[in-house]
Amino acid sequence: MFPRIAQLGLLTLALATLSFAQSERGLIAGTVTDQSGAAVPSAEVVVVNTSTNATFKVTASSTGEFSAPNLIPGAYRVTVSATGFKRVVQQNVIVAASSSVRLELQLQIGQVSEQIEVIGNAASVQTDTAKVSTQVQNKLVDELPLVVAGSMRSPFNLVAVAAEARGDGQRLSLGGGQAASWDATLDGHSVGTNRSGDTAEAALNTPSVEGLTEFSVDTNGFKAEYGQAGGGVMTFASKSGTNDIHGTVYNFLRNDAMDARGFFAARRSVYRQNDFGGTFSGPVRIPKVYDGRNKTFFFVAYEGFRNRVGANDVILSVPTPEMYRGDFRNWVDQANRVIPVYDPSTTRPNPNGSGNIRDVFPNNQIPTNRFSRTSSAIAGFGSTVAPNRGFAPGTSG
Template sequence: MTSETQGCRGGIMHLPRVTIPVVACIFLVLAVSSAGFGQAVFGNITGTVTDPSGAAVPNAEIAITDLDRGITYTTRTTSEGNFTQTHLLAGHYQVKVTAPGFSEFSASTEVQVDATTRADAQLRVGKAETTVIVRAETPLLKTDRADVSNTLTGNEVEQLPMLNRNVTTLVLALPGSQLNGFQHASSENPQGGLQINVNGQYFYSNGFELDGTENHSNILGIAVINPNPDALEEFKVTTGNYDAEFGNVSGALLQGTTKSGTNQIHGSLFEYLRNDKSNAADPFTSLKPP
């Protein structure tokens, strides 16, 4: 084996023999990296399919359709009636379950980033032409993980009052958060990220991710990119019981997911103005001393 480049023989350039294992290693690294990247970007749908008596229905066909993008994923239940579909982008989904001798089951649900959505189905005996439609409801208790988190949809981010249209100000609405005593100068922090202490931890202990990639400045301790609120599909803040993949966070973990392509084109136009003429009067300035 040699690493030296061989010359042309008969007009054909012979690549060094070490090239093949090097290229194989590069592809392996890229494959592993993409799998790890997906853990923080995607969500999952899992569930159990049963018959009217509560017994598991094996080998039932599951069709999960992304209503926002028109993509359908298919899988089947195991011998215990369980199914799981991973690597789903955040959005609205329709879950259809079909099995011989049972009516078709259909339910609508929502997938969030770095979260698992349950979509259990109890089939009814009947013909395949009959469809049972169920409206999914958000469970009151999470049973698949113990993290303490709050997730805002893109519509909620747009509607909530937000000082200077700065997404990081939403963290101040959570229990245990406090604005740090000093803030970075605008010259070194042009995007206006705030230093917020959470659960008694200094703001350097917070973590930031944008579309599954690291978004934390190790020098300033704030987000490198502070996204425009209109560009966010979801905004999730976790303040406790983080997954092991976020082991470097002890304060708050802020995860933003930007909107991806759809069949429609959207935009926004706004003007932000604050001055003494349009602001409400300070009630304390009109008080007259006795």
């Protein structure tokens, strides 16, 4: 299989700016109130991605409501300030793929220069939508074991952790829907093929598992844009570079040197499989020309697959050399009784009952002049597949 380059081409520039809404994006919404529970209108809400420092500013409405949409999955810091109130900072707000997070932020009377910092995860229960969703975030994507058995790892293997998923390949179904009726997107773009839903083919349109940051499986109440999906939708989000330089190298190895010999095998078969690759990411920087920190990032992922498998030892029955010459005198069953070979040209109605009868070839030998030209040519290869075990003639080889 050809090596797979994750992301768009060899190099993907991830711009930390607002773009058109995409299905893998999330949002942070909420309400700003004072200590009495009254709405605080026109409060300034600043949402910052802690990995890239990408900043989004919104203003609360007259009822204190705010919404920061189109956020890439990741960790955020939310700061709320208003005249006459202390500034509130909510740390570690996690936005998952295709999800929304709701915050209830309460301001206390004081100077804006004073600050209240809230440390801890925001509530992950979604009250803005009624959809049923399983979200798998970056830590699990990186650490979940995937079996490497004869083919490259597939992002769709991760979907098995969702309780709503059943089967694989063309048999995969979500949320009790029909097999192969699901939909899947990567960064807002469909990864389906023109054939019936098959995860093996759809995987060719996705990056390496190392290039994914997280994904979600929605099985009920998903958006109307997925109206063609039956049962559920898988939403994958790719990784992006950050202000720090990161890199990984991996090799999932299987080698016959570490295998035991099969009980019936004379020796170990060759089995050398390598699923290898690496990732590299960071800010785009050109010395004295451009500094892309907080603005422009890159992420590159490469995955290669090599699989060398030898033939397995198998015990089979093969014709003996004399059989290729039409001699079946030694062809016997397990009770050492000769197995008769009938002459088809002697087929005739049974005078003593129903059906037909035939005569056995004399001495259980087929005359060579009865061989067709094709059979004669094939019979010439008989000596190359001679029995190599000491069983009864014509029974095992």
